[in-house]
Amino acid sequence: MHKTAASPLALIYVGLIVYASLYPFADWRDQGIAPWTFLFAKPAHYWTGFDVAINVVGYVPLGGLLALSALRTRRIRHAVLIPALVGLLLSLAMESLQSYLPARVSSREDLLLNASGAYTGAICALMLERMGAIQRWSRIRARWFVPDARGGIVLLAMWPLALLFPAAVPFGLGQVLERLRETATDALLGTPFLEWLPMRNLEMRALAPGSEMVCVLLGLLIPCLLGFCVIRVPLRRLAFVPMVMAAGVAATALSAALSWGPAHAWAWLGLPSQLGIASALGLALCLAFVPWRASAALLLLMLGVYLSLLNQAPESPYFAQTLQAWEQGRFIRFNGLAQWIGWIWPYAALVYVMSLIWQPDA
Numbered sequence: 480m481h482k483t484a485a486s487p488l489a490l491i492y493v494g495l496i497v498y499a500s501l502y503p504f505a506d507w508r509d510q511g512i513a514p515w516t517f518l519f520a521k522p523a524h525y526w527t528g529f530d531v532a533i534n535v536v537g538y539v540p541l542g543g544l545l546a547l548s549a550l551r552t553r554r555i556r557h558a559v560l561i562p563a564l565v566g567l568l569l570s571l572a573m574e575s576l577q578s579y580l581p582a583r584v585s586s587r588e589d590l591l592l593n594a595s596g597a598y599t600g601a602i603c604a605l606m607l608e609r610m611g612a613i614q615r616w617s618r619i620r621a622r623w624f625v626p627d628a629r630g631g632i633v634l635l636a637m638w639p640l641a642l643l644f645p646a647a648v649p650f651g652l653g654q655v656l657e658r659l660r661e662t663a664t665d666a667l668l669g670t671p672f673l674e675w676l677p678m679r680n681l682e683m684r685a686l687a688p689g690s691e692m693v694c695v696l697l698g699l700l701i702p703c704l705l706g707f708c709v710i711r712v713p714l715r716r717l718a719f720v721p722m723v724m725a726a727g728v729a730a731t732a733l734s735a736a737l738s739w740g741p742a743h744a745w746a747w748l749g750l751p752s753q754l755g756i757a758s759a760l761g762l763a764l765c766l767a768f769v770p771w772r773a774s775a776a777l778l779l780l781m782l783g784v785y786l787s788l789l790n791q792a793p794e795s796p797y798f799a800q801t802l803q804a805w806e807q808g809r810f811i812r813f814n815g816l817a818q819w820i821g822w823i824w825p826y827a828a829l830v831y832v833m834s835l836i837w838q839p840d841a
Contacts, residue, residue, distance in 0.1 A: 485547035487633050492541050493569065498819065499537075500573035500583075507579045514575035518587050534592035535599070538566050542600025550608050551617075558608075559601040566597020624709050630831045631709035634824070635723075638702050641820040642730035645738045648691055648789060649731050649747045649755075650698025653825035656790035688751045690788055695755025696762070697785040699727055703763040704781070705828055707774035708835060716767035724760055775832045782829050 545562035570593035577583035607613055624632065641652050648654075686694065706719050736744035766774065 485544045485551060487629065488636065489541065489544035489548055491633070491637070492544060495819070496537070496541065496569065497573065501576060501580065506581050508581065509579065512578070514578045514585075516578070516585075518590075531592060534589050535596040538570070538593045538596030539600035539603070541569075542566055542597035542602075543604045544600075545597075546601035546604035547613065550604065550613060558605055559598070562601035562604075563594060563598040566600075567594040570594055570597075623711060623715050625711060628709035630834075631705055634828055634831060635702060635706060637820055637824060639726045639730040641824040642727060643734050643737070644818045644821045645734055646731075646821065648686065648694045648698075649752050650695050650727060651789050652698065652821045653786050653823075654789045655822050686788065686791075692751040692755040692758070694785060694788050695752050696759045697781050697788075699724060699756060699759035700763055700766075701778060701781055701785065701825070701828065702727070703759070704766065704774045704778040705832070707767065707769070708771050708778070708832060713768045717764060720760065720763040720767065723763075724756065728756070772836065775836050778832050779829065782825055786825055 542562040545565055546558045549558040549561060567590070570590045574585045574587075574590050577585045604613075620628075620632075642650065646652065646654070703720055703723050706723065707716050710716050710719055731747060732744045735747050739746065766777065769777075
């Protein structure tokens with residue numbers, strides 16, 4: 480049985496679907512009707528092409544990842560049936576729970592579209608397997624990566640998705656201190672423990688251009704170093720660096736286009752960002768030849784500096800307005816797919832690299 484990155488990616492994607500389907504997790508109430516009543520309701524009157532597309536496309540990756548996991552683990556008989564069934568049952572559970580949320584509307588049509596999306600994803604994965612694409616990927620993975628690289632591959636695959644949610648600083652992931660402090664303050668309000676809260680009265684200052692450049696540099700260098708920990712040959716690391724840079728720049732430009740409009744897709748690319756990108760490219764190419772343990776040590780050090788700098792900076796009013804547009808507008812569909820990944824990704828990379836160093840036979 481082969482180990483495959485598709486299995487943990489599928490589990491992560493299930494969690495993201497649950498979050499996106501039940502967001503904002505507030506004002507739960509019982510309407511006095513069975514949660515499956517929507518199955519027998521009249522067809523919805525208000526539909527848009529966006530609703531149809533997002534319900535289908537949202538479940539395609541789930542079906543594809545489950546099918547890839549089945550194919551890689553040699554459970555080929557169930558490569559289409561099981562993903563389609565899992566998509567149907569997951570969608571049924573989400574639509575049933577949405578009947579208790581005032582901000583969401585359960586829909587039989589959503590259920591059918593979601594199930595068809597999972598089935599389509601599974602069919603696409605099976606077609607790729609019949610065309611030999613999965614075997615080619617297996618050979619490429621064996622040439623490029625160390626045998627136990629599944630966790631690193633998953634993190635690298637999630638990094639561009641994490642960049643889709645607007646960041647206060649380009650490539651700035653893991654900026655959670657201000658929100659955690661506000662949440663803790665609200666929870667402890669009216670209790671004597673409020674005075675125990677560290678940094679409660681700390682005044683945050685905007686990052687200087689030099690600090691912003693360093694954050695951009697580290698934000699691009701960290702995924703490169705993560706790749707260096709699991710890629711075998713230094714020459715392949717050299718080819719990996721421009722791929723990371725291109726993926727990061729493209730994801731950030733797409734995020735800006737979704738947030739402020741296509742005309743502002745490159746508004747974030749000021750002088751600090753340009754210098755940070757150029758510096759990251761040069762340093763990454765130089766570090767491609769260091770041993771993997773040195774890459775891991777540098778990654779841990781840079782993560783500490785990176786998170787410390789980012790979490791000392793406040794969110795600007797314009798950035799807060801952007802988040803409000805994402806969280807209350809049509810981007811609510813993507814809220815759970817990117818926001819939590821952006822918050823968690825650096826800390827997951829930290830845990831993963833520490834686990835690599837901890838293994839005596841790594």
